[in-house]
Amino acid sequence: MKIKMKPTKMKSKIVLFMLIVLATACSKVPAGYVGVKVNLYGTSKGVQAEELAVGRYWIGMNEELYTFPTFTQNYVWTRSSTEGSPNDESISFQTNEGVVVNTDVGISYHINSKKVTDIFQKYRKGIDEITDIFIRNEVRDAMIKVASGNTVESMYGLGKNDFITNVDSTVKAQLQPIGIEIEKVYLVGELRLPENIVVALNAKIEATQRAMQRENELKETEAQAKMDIAKAHGVAEAQRLTQQSLTPELLRKLWIEKWDGHLPNYMTGNEASFLIGNK
Numbered sequence: 001m002k003i004k005m006k007p008t009k010m011k012s013k014i015v016l017f018m019l020i021v022l023a024t025a026c027s028k029v030p031a032g033y034v035g036v037k038v039n040l041y042g043t044s045k046g047v048q049a050e051e052l053a054v055g056r057y058w059i060g061m062n063e064e065l066y067t068f069p070t071f072t073q074n075y076v077w078t079r080s081s082t083e084g085s086p087n088d089e090s091i092s093f094q095t096n097e098g099v100v101v102n103t104d105v106g107i108s109y110h111i112n113s114k115k116v117t118d119i120f121q122k123y124r125k126g127i128d129e130i131t132d133i134f135i136r137n138e139v140r141d142a143m144i145k146v147a148s149g150n151t152v153e154s155m156y157g158l159g160k161n162d163f164i165t166n167v168d169s170t171v172k173a174q175l176q177p178i179g180i181e182i183e184k185v186y187l188v189g190e191l192r193l194p195e196n197i198v199v200a201l202n203a204k205i206e207a208t209q210r211a212m213q214r215e216n217e218l219k220e221t222e223a224q225a226k227m228d229i230a231k232a233h234g235v236a237e238a239q240r241l242t243q244q245s246l247t248p249e250l251l252r253k254l255w256i257e258k259w260d261g262h263l264p265n266y267m268t269g270n271e272a273s274f275l276i277g278n279k
Contacts, residue, residue, distance in 0.1 A: 027059045033067040034116045040064060051116045066126050070113045075131050076188050077139075078104035089136070090192075093144045099152040099197055104188035105139060107171075115179025122178065135175070139185060142170040152197060160191065 029035035035052030040062050052065070059065050077089035079102070092102045111119065111127070123130050146166045147155065155163050168185040175182055 026056045027065040028056050029054050029065070029067055032071045033069050034111075034113050036066045036068065036117055036120045038064045038066065038120075051113065066120060068111050068116045068119070068127050070111050070116075072108055072110045072183060073127070073131065074106070074108050076104060076106040077136055078188060080104070085132070089132075091136075091140045091143055093140070093147045095147055095150055095152040095155060097152055099193065101147065101152070101155065102192040103190075105143070106184075106186050106188045107135065107139060108183040109135070109175075110181050110183065112179035112181055119179050130180075135180065138171050138174050139167070142167045142174070142185075146170065152193065155191060156193065160187070 027035075029052050031054050033054070035057065037052060037057065037059065057065065076084045077091060078084055079088050079090040081087075083104075090102055090104050092100055094100055119130070123134055125133070146163055150159060150163055164185065164187050168182070171185050172182040
């Protein structure tokens with residue numbers, strides 16, 4: 001005996017099946033993203049000419065949706081396995097003496113929403129692959145180019161800031177026309193140099209500091225000597241002026257001002273004439 005399914009139940013299952021298919025075939029472009037629909041097969045294979053704004057879209061079996069964030073992205077390429085990728089993504093380059101330098105690098109950037117399709121057509125990758133491969137290559141190439149014109153000594157000191165500033169401007173100039181807006185390229189931590197180079201540079205810096213200290217001490221000694229000479233000249237000049245001002249009249253006046261009214265018991269002729277004064 002066959003049990004026939006009621007038409008209403010049959011229709012309900014068909015509708016449910018169709019809803020599931022529709023739900024799975026719909027993809028979402030979330031807020032802060034721009035979508036690009038790609039046709040994988042057939043004569044229309046390729047990228048649609050327009051970007052997809054925020055919303056849900058029907059994605060067929062021969063289509064694929066890529067989403068690109070238009071807000072700021074931050075990424076670091078480091079040696080550490082706890083930042084960025086678990087693999088060593090640090091970047092190495094050479095100075096103009098051929099010294100190999102290794103460092104961790106960070107980047108902040110965003111995608112120009114009006115050029116998302118152009119970016120995909122150029123790279124044929126999603127945002128993660130573009131960051132890990134193409135943007136990293138641009139940063140590495142810029143570091144190699146800029147470092148080739150710098151000495152290891154300059155980059156170990158204050159020149160490090162000039163180095164990364166030049167790298168930043170070089171990467172911006174390369175990627176801005178494509179639609180990748182670089183906000184900042186920066187160093188994460190210190191430059192890693194061969195140990196023997198570090199020892200030599202530190203020894204040179206220490207010797208320079210000692211020389212500067214001795215020079216400062218010499219300048220201080222010279223300044224103190226000049227002060228002492230000036231002080232001695234001042235004392236001598238004061239004494240000379242004092243001696244010139246001590247005339248007999250002034251001495252007699254001072255003596256009278258301090259006299260208590262009693263004459264000494266004994267006075268020599270000179271003292272008497274001094275007291276009485278010569279007319």
